[in-house]
Amino acid sequence: MEKLKRTAALALVLLMALSLCACGKSPLAGTWEGRMDISGQAAAWTEAALEGLAPAAAGGEELPELSDYLGDFGFGYIIVFNEDGSYSAGPEEGELSACLESLGESVKEYYRQYMFRALCRTAEDMGLGGDINSIQQLEQLMGVSMEEAVSQILGMDLDALAETLREGLRAKLAGLELEGRYEAGDGELLLSSGPEAAPSEGSRLGYVLEGDRLSLREDGGAPLFSLEGISLPELRRAS
16 A cells, blocks of 8 residues: 555655646747748849849840849748757758759759840841751851850859859848847747847747647847848648
């Protein structure tokens, strides 16, 4: 009987300890995944970076628009809330790299088509040819490849231009990578902007937690991202 009482008492102590641990755990602890679409911002940054690198064609030729070649720019975004009160957040690297690669290739194709139309009109005005229907025909007329012609006009190799653009955008998007300390409770989330700062000194977000879904909204204090116009993604708890 005495042994049974000690066993029951021990079970109660363990149950109480587990209950206290559960009470102290943040409701947000774990890994959360969402999707961030910044197509509009990426297009605006790209156009600004390339400003002045497309000479006007003679004769008012209608030329392609860069926006016609830029597709969607979206990638996974991951936030990890650790039980020790630290957090980290940032883009899913594989998807971000794929977006940057695709954007670089789109810019190269834009310049090929832009220069093709511009050079065709110039050749026609010079009486060198008025029925050029393909890049191959134009290359035969010029005696150089389209890549070489574009490089001479822009003063930069297309591959180098695309890589410079990708590096610039990656550096800008580094503002989406965050780490620090957090506090969460009663629908309020405080995030510090560094591991040494207190959560109360950083961003203040409101949150709604519904099962495995987490909705965040900026609720005063410092903005979460240093990049303007970036919206907080809806998040789902990772399985």
